[in-house]
Amino acid sequence: xxxxxxxxxxxxxxxxxxxxxxxxxxxxxxxxxxxxxxxxxxxxxxxxxxxxxxxxxxxxxxxxxxxxxxxxxxxxxxxxxxxxxxxxxxxxxxxxxxxxxxxxxxxxxxxxxxxxxxxxxxxxxxxxxxxxxxxxxxxxxxxxxxxxxxxxxxxxxxxxxxxxxxxxxxxxxxxxxxxxxxxxxxxxxxxxxxxxxxxxxxxxxxxxxxxxxxxxxxxxxxxxxxxxxxxxxxxxxxxxxxxxxxxxxxxxxxxxxxxxxxxxxxxxxxxxxxxxxxxxxxxxxxxxxxxxxxxxxxxxxxxxxxxxxxxxxxxxxxxxxxxxxxxxxxxxxxxxxxxxxxxxxxxxxxxxxxxxxxxxxxxxxxxxxxxxxxxxxxxxxxxxxxxxxxxxxxxxxxxxxxxxxxxxxxxxxxxxxxxxxxxxxxxxxxxxxxxxxxxxxxxxxxxxxxxx
Amino acid sequence: xxxxxxxxxxxxxxxxxxxxxxxxxxxxxxxxxxxxxxxxxxxxxxxxxxxxxxxxxxxxxxxxxxxxxxxxxxxxxxxxxxxxxxxxxxxxxxxxxxxxxxxxxxxxxxxxxxxxxxxxxxxxxxxxxxxxxxxxxxxxxxxxxxxxxxxxxxxxxxxxxxxxxxxxxxxxxxxxxxxxxxxxxxxxxxxxxxxxxxxxxxxxxxxxxxxxxxxxxxxxxxxxxxxxxxxxxxxxxxxxxxxxxxxxxxxxxxxxxxxxxxxxxxxxxxxxxxxxxxxxxxxxxxxxxxxxxxxxxxxxxxxxxxxxxxxxxxxxxxxxxxxxxxxxxxxxxxxxxxxxxxxxxxxxxxxxxxxxxxxxxxxxxxxxxxxxxxxxxxxxxxxxxxxxxxxxxxxxxxxxxxxxxxxxxxxxxxxxxxxxxxxxxxxxxxxxxxxxxxxxxxxxxxxxxxxx
Numbered sequence: 001x002x003x004x005x006x007x008x009x010x011x012x013x014x015x016x017x018x019x020x021x022x023x024x025x026x027x028x029x030x031x032x033x034x035x036x037x038x039x040x041x042x043x044x045x046x047x048x049x050x051x052x053x054x055x056x057x058x059x060x061x062x063x064x065x066x067x068x069x070x071x072x073x074x075x076x077x078x079x080x081x082x083x084x085x086x087x088x089x090x091x092x093x094x095x096x097x098x099x100x101x102x103x104x105x106x107x108x109x110x111x112x113x114x115x116x117x118x119x120x121x122x123x124x125x126x127x128x129x130x131x132x133x134x135x136x137x138x139x140x141x142x143x144x145x146x147x148x149x150x151x152x153x154x155x156x157x158x159x160x161x162x163x164x165x166x167x168x169x170x171x172x173x174x175x176x177x178x179x180x181x182x183x184x185x186x187x188x189x190x191x192x193x194x195x196x197x198x199x200x201x202x203x204x205x206x207x208x209x210x211x212x213x214x215x216x217x218x219x220x221x222x223x224x225x226x227x228x229x230x231x232x233x234x235x236x237x238x239x240x241x242x243x244x245x246x247x248x249x250x251x252x253x254x255x256x257x258x259x260x261x262x263x264x265x266x267x268x269x270x271x272x273x274x275x276x277x278x279x280x281x282x283x284x285x286x287x288x289x290x291x292x293x294x295x296x297x298x299x300x301x302x303x304x305x306x307x308x309x310x311x312x313x314x315x316x317x318x319x320x321x322x323x324x325x326x327x328x329x330x331x332x333x334x335x336x337x338x339x340x341x342x343x344x345x346x347x348x349x350x351x352x353x354x355x356x357x358x359x360x361x362x363x364x365x366x367x368x369x370x371x372x373x374x375x376x377x378x379x380x381x382x383x384x385x386x387x388x389x390x391x392x393x394x395x396x397x398x399x400x401x402x403x404x405x406x407x408x409x410x411x412x413x414x415x416x417x418x419x420x421x422x423x424x425x426x427x428x429x430x431x432x433x434x435x436x437x438x439x440x441x442x443x444x445x446x447x448x449x450x451x452x
Numbered sequence: 453x454x455x456x457x458x459x460x461x462x463x464x465x466x467x468x469x470x471x472x473x474x475x476x477x478x479x480x481x482x483x484x485x486x487x488x489x490x491x492x493x494x495x496x497x498x499x500x501x502x503x504x505x506x507x508x509x510x511x512x513x514x515x516x517x518x519x520x521x522x523x524x525x526x527x528x529x530x531x532x533x534x535x536x537x538x539x540x541x542x543x544x545x546x547x548x549x550x551x552x553x554x555x556x557x558x559x560x561x562x563x564x565x566x567x568x569x570x571x572x573x574x575x576x577x578x579x580x581x582x583x584x585x586x587x588x589x590x591x592x593x594x595x596x597x598x599x600x601x602x603x604x605x606x607x608x609x610x611x612x613x614x615x616x617x618x619x620x621x622x623x624x625x626x627x628x629x630x631x632x633x634x635x636x637x638x639x640x641x642x643x644x645x646x647x648x649x650x651x652x653x654x655x656x657x658x659x660x661x662x663x664x665x666x667x668x669x670x671x672x673x674x675x676x677x678x679x680x681x682x683x684x685x686x687x688x689x690x691x692x693x694x695x696x697x698x699x700x701x702x703x704x705x706x707x708x709x710x711x712x713x714x715x716x717x718x719x720x721x722x723x724x725x726x727x728x729x730x731x732x733x734x735x736x737x738x739x740x741x742x743x744x745x746x747x748x749x750x751x752x753x754x755x756x757x758x759x760x761x762x763x764x765x766x767x768x769x770x771x772x773x774x775x776x777x778x779x780x781x782x783x784x785x786x787x788x789x790x791x792x793x794x795x796x797x798x799x800x801x802x803x804x805x806x807x808x809x810x811x812x813x814x815x816x817x818x819x820x821x822x823x824x825x826x827x828x829x830x831x832x833x834x835x836x837x838x839x840x841x842x843x844x845x846x847x848x849x850x851x852x853x854x855x856x857x858x859x860x861x862x863x864x865x866x867x868x869x870x871x872x873x874x875x876x877x878x879x880x881x882x883x884x885x886x887x888x889x890x891x892x893x894x895x896x897x898x899x900x901x902x903x904x
Contacts, residue, residue, distance in 0.1 A: 237802075306791035310799075313792065339758035339794035340765065340787055347762075350689075 005032070005164035008221035012069045015061065022061070022072025026054035026116055029074045032165040033119070038146060041159040043079050043137040044086040045119030050074065053116040060114065070224060071114025076160045076169035078153075079120040080127055081107050081212075082201040086117070090203045091135040092125045094315055094322030104201025105235060106170060106212055109228040118166055121156030127172060127205040128308060128327050129153060130180050130395035131375075136324075139377065142185060144421055148374040151184035151395050153177040157215050158185040168216040168225055174205040175300065176369075176399020178213040179411035183369030183424030184395075186413040189215045190222050193432045194406030196242045198233035206307035207238075209300070209403040219412060219445045222438060223247055230434060243432070251439035254363035256283045256427075263293025264398065265385025266371035273423040274368050277414040281447040285366070288359050290401075292351070299348035300404040306342050309334025353405050356428075364440045367398040369411040369424030398426060408434040410441045414448060457484075457616035460673035464521045467513065474513070474524025478506035478568055481526045484617040485571070490598060493611040495531050495589040496538045497571030502526065505568040512566065521676060523566025528612045528621035530605075531572040532579055533559050533664075534653040538569070542655045543587040544577045546767055546774030556653025557687060558622060558664055561680040570618055573608030577779050579624060579657040580760060581605060582632050582847035583827075586776050591829060594637060596873055600826040603636035603847050605629040609667050610637040620668040620677060626657045627752065628821075628851020630665040631863035635821030635876030636847075638865040641667045642674050645884045646858030648694045650685035658759035659690075661752070661855040671864060671897045674890060675699055682886060695884070703891035706815035708735045708879075715745025716850065717837025718823035725875040726820050729866040733899040737818070740811055742853075744803070751800035752856040758794050761786025805857050808880075816892040819850040821863040821876030850878060860886040862893045866900060 005028070006014060014020040030047050057072030066072070077083055080090045081104040089095045103111060111117060125134045132140045132155025140155040142148040143163040150158045154171030158181025161169050171178035173191040182189025191213045199210055214225035230245035258278060266274075278285050290296075312331050320328060356365065372382050375391050382394045389397065402409035408431070411424040427444070429437025457480070458466060466472040482499050509524030518524070529535055532542045533556040541547045555563060563569060577586045584592045584607025592607040594600040595615040602610045606623030610633025613621050623630035625643040634641025643665045651662055666677035682697040710730060718726075730737050742748075764783050772780060808817065824834050827843050834846045841849065854861035860883070863876040879896070881889025 302791070306795055310792045310795040335790060335792055337791040338787060339754070339789040339791050340762045342791035342794055343758055343762040 006167065007218035008073065008167035008216050008224060009218060011073050011167055012224065015072055016069070022054040022057040022116065023051070025072065026050050026074055029118060029165055032163065036143065036163040036165060039141045039143055039159045039163055040122055040138055041140055041156040041163065041165065042076070042119045043089070043091060043122050043156065046086070049085060050116060050118055057114055057116060067112065067114030070110070072116060074116040074118035074166050075110055076118045076121050076157055076166045077107060078157050078169070078171050079123050080172055080203040081170055083107055083117060083120065086120045088120070088203065089136065090126045091123045091137055092323060092327070093136045094319050102201065105198040105233050106229055107201065113228060121154070121160055121169060123156055124153035124177070125324050125327050126203070127153040127174060127177055128330055129392060130176060131391055132156070132181070133377065134324050134326055141377070142374050142421075144186060144374070147376055148421060149184070149377050151180035151370070151374060154215065155181045158182055158187060158189070161185070161187045161215050161217055164217070168214060168221055170212065171215050172202055172210060172212045173403065174209045174304065175396040175403050178215060179369050179399050179409060179424070179426055180395050182215055182411040183413075183426070184374035184422065186416070186422030186424070187215055187217050188219050188222060188413070189213060189411045190226065190438070191402060191409045192226070192229055192434050193408040194403075195238040196408070196432060196434055197229035198236040198239050200233055200235035204311050206304045207311070208303060208307060211403070219442055226434065226438065246435045249435035249439045251363065251436065251443050253282065253284055254440040254443060255361060256285045256364055256366050257359055257362045258285055258287045258366045259290055260287055261289030263297075264290060264367065265387055266368050267384040269373065269417055270368045270371055270423055273415050273417075274366070274425055277425055277448060278366065280451045281444045283444065291355065295348055296352045296404060297400065299345035299352075300400045302337055302341055302345035303349065303404075305330065305334035306337050349404050352401070356405055356407070364427040364429055364437060367426045367428070369398065369426040370395065371397045373417045373419065373421035373423060402428050407431050408437045410437060412441055412445050458619065459670035460525065460619035460668050460676060461670060463525050463619055464676065467524055468521070474506040474509040474568065475503070477524065478502050478526055481570060481617055484615065488595065488615040488617060491593045491595055491611045491615055492574055492590055493592055493608040493615065493617065494528070494571045495541070495543060495574050495608065498538070501537060502568060502570055509566055509568060519564065519566030522562070524568060526568040526570035526618050527562055528570045528573050528609055528618045529559060530609050530621070530623050531575050532624055532655040533622055535559055535569060535572065538572045540572070540655065541588065542578045543575045543589055544775060544779070545588045546771050554653065557650040557685050558681055559653065565680060573606070573612055573621060575608055576605035576629070577776050578655070579605040579626060579629055580779050580782055581844060582628060583843055584608070584633070585829065586778055593829070594826050594873075596638060596826070597871075599828055600873060601636070601829050603632035603822070603826060606667065607633045610634055610639060610641070613637070613639045613667050613669055616669070620666060620673055622664065623667050624654055624662060624664045625855065626661045626756065627848040627855050630667060631821050631851050631861060631876070631878055632847045634667055634863040635865075635878070636826035636874065638868070638874030638876070639667055639669050640671050640674060640865070641665060641863045642678065642890070643854060643861045644678070644681055644886050645860040646855075647690040648860070648884060648886055649681035650688040650691050652685055652687035656763055658756045659763070660759060661756060663855070671894055678886065678890065698887045701887035701891045703815065703888065703895050705734065705736055706892040706895060707813060708737045708816055708818050709811055709814045710737055710739045710818045711742055712739055713741030715749075716742060716819065717839055718820050719836040721825065721869055722820045722823055722875055725867050725869075726818070726877055729877055729900060730818065732903045733896045735896060743807065747800055748804045748856060749852065751797035751804075752852045754789055754793055754797035755801065755856075757782065757786035758789050801856050804853070808857055808859070816879040816881055816889060819878045819880070821850065821878040822847065823849045825869045825871065825873035825875060854880050859883050860889045862889060864893055864897050
């Protein structure tokens with residue numbers, strides 16, 4: 001699929017050399033959006049608006065006034081980023097279908113770089129779930145097999161990139177929502193460190209866990225996107241000390257720790273793929289366990305539910321009928337947690353950060369992105385490692401660790417299952433060492449591709 | 453009272469010149485502790501231990517090996533600072549009467565500077581109240597009039613300094629617990645910025661509000677003490693970015709804003725004293741109101757109760773009978789707040805910080821320390837500005853603002869009421885500009901003394 005089209009990096013080169021035009025890219029993207037309509041990746045897409053952006057980009061480039069290397073490249077936006085031109089609904093019936101008239105900071109950065117704001121992608125309602133099965137626009141389907149889910153909550157962005165409609169898309173990640181669909185759809189997804197990238201203008205799920213992140217078909221593409229994400233934004237106080245992205249960091253033979261053991265179980269299929277990839281990538285690989293995974297997971301859930309309930313309280317009071325029943329139930333449940341529970345969760349969170357730091361001298365921690373391949377739509381349970389786990393929990397199974405710790409994470413595709421579904425590897429870096437993590441991932445990715 | 457003895461700064465000079473010895477200071481302090489025993493300022497005091505520390509200090513000084521200018525000076529410690537030599541009970545029956553065998557960071561700093569760790573001072577049980585009327589050792593009495601309370605929770609430290617037993621003492625402050633007894637007892641008390649001074653080894657009340665602070669009989673004394681408080685301590689993560697105290701900052705004709713209006717009412721007696729002091733100190737004084745004081749106060753209370761309940765949960769489960777009924781009731785009440793309530797409180801807190809910053813260009817915000825003079829013991833209600841307020845609430849009436857905002861604060865004595873009870877002025881500085889605040893206070897204090 002995505003191999004039929006160019007990667008973002010290839011598009012940049014082809015636009016620069018004049019081999020293709022922005023108009024060509026936009027037309028083809030619109031064609032492919034029609035061709036892959038059954039994936040249900042887009043919830044708002046205006047061909048005329050796309051074409052007018054593309055034509056303006058071609059004019060700029062012809063006149064030598066390209067705004068950046070990204071000028072004229074179509075990029076899709078998850079439907080929880082505010083966009084001045086498209087409505088923003090978080091795929092919930094609770095919000096109006098009208099443009100908010102303002103851009104999220106990252107959308108504004110993209111627009112300022114000349115990117116074509118291509119359309120809004122389907123997502124799990126309010127990002128409050130990791131399957132993309134609950135959406136006011138209906139579920140998304142996996143480009144590798146439409147009977148399977150994309151994972152979520154940035155499932156539409158994952159499907160749009162994996163289907164080669166666009167080369168890159170924006171996602172957001174509170175417990176894996178960038179990495180899960182990246183893993184399930186066989187693309188790359190990066191969740192920056194907490195506080196490294198602005199959330200201004202992105203509808204929050206849980207403000208102490210949320211991070212926005214790019215999704216793309218090639219690792220090198222992320223290097224073009226992360227500078228538009230990283231850095232201080234006065235409109236998001238959490239980014240007060242955020243540094244711009246530094247693309248000069250490089251890395252060879254990183255120290256990796258593969259996390260395994262209780263609470264970190266995975267299917268044999270996935271475990272074999274990860275171990276095989278680690279053996280091929282010539283890394284310095286150690287193995288370690290993580291204590292108290294169950295209590296960390298409970299802390300992540302408590303913080304998520306409390307913060308989501310606090311954020312949604314006014315809208316839920318005004319328009320409860322606009323929410324799906326399952327999201328409403330989550331939000332009601334969040335109200336039942338006590339302040340003491342929440343404070344304990346915040347303390348447990350600090351303990352996780354200490355435990356990860358104390359694992360020693362590592363460049364990245366390694367886990368599968370998902371313990372299973374992308375589930376079949378409607379599949380409710382998964383059994384692996386002696387566990388019986390819901391589809392929702394199997395999607396966030398490993399990913400929430402990065403949000404609770406606030407560490408940067410990336411999902412990279414490492415191969416396909418015998419059934420033709422992608423398997424992803426997740427790498428977790430040290431806080432605010434996003435560049436370092438990308439370099440580690442680049443080194444692994446290069447070695448894996450070379451050994452193919 | 454304190455005028456019968458030297459200030460800390462005078463003791464430093466007299467020890468340095470050889471005019472007095474540490475042994476003399478220690479003996480006189482012990483004598484005065486006996487003379488003022490009815491104040492109930494001390495809950496642990498070992499004369500032999502005090503004398504042996506003083507003798508060792510004299511030996512060091514004679515041999516030219518004085519550890520610092522504070523070497524040999526008796527300093528009293530609030531009973532919630534862990535001390536290797538004295539028990540630490542927080543004046544609650546819930547903790548054993550045995551030394552913990554370890555020093556709080558600030559106690560260790562004092563001991564390292566050669567100060568004589570003089571004894572432990574009475575406090576409001578667990579610092580969970582501002583009157584010092586609830587203590588397993590009984591209430592403290594105000595040196596200016598023993599029928600009146602000292603305020604708290606560092607009431608023993610306030611009484612010990614005001615009675616001239618010691619020149620300086622340590623307190624801690626979650627809603628005014630350094631400034632309240634400083635104001636009520638007519639001495640100086642400084643609460644550093646949140647995260648500027650280590651709480652390691654101090655029994656917490658509410659970890660996001662707590663700050664340790666020095667109390668002394670003269671403003672210049674604080675300059676000798678704050679360097680032992682301020683700076684990073686790996687054992688208190690909140691101090692990660694804390695700078696050491698910089699005593700080179702000076703100030704003239706500061707821009708002051710006197711905060712008045714709804715929610716900031718005070719008795720006519722106190723208001724007159726503050727306005728008179730401001731008129732005499734030749735400051736550049738503006739007046740402003742503060743919106744939403746009631747909701748900020750509710751946020752402070754919610755955070756305080758939740759954090760205290762979370763901290764005390766294990767000990768309360770093990771030894772409920774060790775707590776006073778009123779403290780137990782607070783701790784039970786804290787459990788009833790929801791996580792959503794707590795998150796709302798944390799958001800309201802951020803709004804207070806913005807409002808104070810947006811008041812414009814100011815060097816210090818001015819309030820009375822207390823809306824009334826030190827209440828008579830047993831007095832339950834106070835009427836001022838059309839309000840009817842409990843003694844507890846009248847003690848924290850203005851002070852909690854500094855804790856909720858995390859700003860540095862100081863209380864300085866500005867005069868006496870017709871009844872012979874002290875009146876204090878509170879100054880609030882910008883976060884981490886503790887030196888600047890001390891300089892503002894020094895300038896006001898100097899001008900007030902000069903005009904006397």
